[in-house]
Amino acid sequence: MDYMNIALAKGRLASETMDLLREIGIQFNGWSENSRKLIFEEPVQKLKVVLVKANDVPTYVEKGAADMGIVGKDTLLEKEADVYEIMDLGFGKCKFSVAGLNQIQSTSYHKLTVASKYPKVAKDYFYKKGIAVDTIYLSGSVELAPLMGLSDVIVDIVETGRTLKENGLRVIEDITDISARLIVNKASFKTKSHRIHRLVEDMKHVLATKGEEDHDEAYQS
């Protein structure tokens, strides 16, 4: 049996994914959040996890270097890879929002400038609203852009809202909800269909059980 490779975004999504895999009976040798290793193996079920930057997960999966991947919907919207998105994993929840100091001021003589780590998402959103924008790509600390006069607004991820608040910004409009997704290479979906489906069914079962427990806790409190 061949190894099945899973590309996993380093960082925020990694430990929740590893927890989920452990709950379905898959434990990777030597896995720890603090390890510098990039490949972890589970030799019995022949699974490999490779840790890559979030932005590279769709690339690994589209090209077939990984059979499956786990990545945020934000990255999928920005990258538009030719893969199957087969499951919402329900964690890594946050949203895309437009944020700034003030309401959006769109005038005919001033093109709105939007700073973002996600310029395609930003452009698409404003295009659908009929507003032409100039986008400025930034790789982090995006909240600084309106404060420093670099842009009128930003399009960024908002989770707790703390970063916006502590920098004197506010949400102007919400764009869409985000969560972690399971993606699959199109060829692997056929050639490794049985193993992929079993993994998905096991994950669905664990997530459904967790959902029921959360519901019970909320009901009791």
Ligand SMILES: Nc1ncnc2c1ncn2[C@@H]1O[C@H](COP(=O)(O)OP(=O)(O)OP(=O)(O)O)[C@@H](O)[C@H]1O
């Ligand atoms: N508060 C949050 N900020 C950013 N991403 C979040 C947040 N909450 C959940 N996520 C999800 O976690 C994913 C990974 O986020 P993380 O910050 O680890 O990666 P990243 O932003 O690509 O990192 P970096 O560019 O710093 O390497 C995001 O793509 C998003 O789907």
Ligand SMILES: O=P(O)(O)OC[C@H]1O[C@H](OP(=O)(O)OP(=O)(O)O)[C@H](O)[C@@H]1O
């Ligand atoms: O609503 P909050 O809970 O405050 O989370 C949102 C913040 O977290 C992310 O930044 P990250 O920590 O990834 O740093 P970055 O600026 O380097 O992207 C995101 O870009 C926001 O800045």
